[in-house]
Amino acid sequence: MNKVFKALSDPTRRRVLQLLRAGPMAAGELADHFPVSKPTMSAHFGVLRDAGLVEAEKNGRTVIYRLKMSVLEEALMGFAQAFGLHIELDEATALAGDGKDT
Amino acid sequence: MNKVFKALSDPTRRRVLQLLRAGPMAAGELADHFPVSKPTMSAHFGVLRDAGLVEAEKNGRTVIYRLKMSVLEEALMGFAQAFGLHIELDEATALAGDGKDT
DNA sequence: ACAATATTTAGATGATTAGCTAATCATCTA
């Protein structure tokens, strides 16, 4: 869980996760949303991968990143519960619900 | 909100917040729970203060730290909502509810 | 006033991090 919080501590990475909420996206397309170099973004992807927050799937010469919502949810839940907060998935608002993230 | 996530990215600081959940505590007593020097802990307190997650009140020669639950809650809520997650305070489990945290 | 106690500040150090450019690897297509 520490890796998840470390990963979430950078605003660029948090925004990557948000972009992935709408659905899987290629590394390059993802990188185009940020004002930093592609190698820098690749490093960010590595941190997110290492934390288990995203999954990479190679598709030809592109790499598709997909949000692993369940990992984010569980980390957040574990932490929130320790403070008497309760987290639940709001099905109405949930996008990217193709079930492939577990 | 970035400062909050930065503050939460360190396990020592997360545990400080958890300890404070049971109620306000002096800096020294708090520090006794960790295997690092007091100046190091003082720096951690500074980060938490800067993020607005705790409040310091000087009482004689001790400094009492208090968790500002509402700040933690709002940061977590703001983030969770962006992912279709819903956070709410679980009144049953809520400790430290002396209302002095806002 | 002095000594003890509680905490923070100052200053240094080693580790990690985010960023860059240049180079490499893998894949596709002409």
Next chain:
DNA sequence: TAGATGATTAGCTAATCATCTAAATATTGT
């Protein structure tokens, strides 16, 4: 087989971070 494309790795720098010891500040009690 070349060239082009998408992404990562290598190697570097500058900045931030967690930690330490020693010193300073503030407060209390004798």
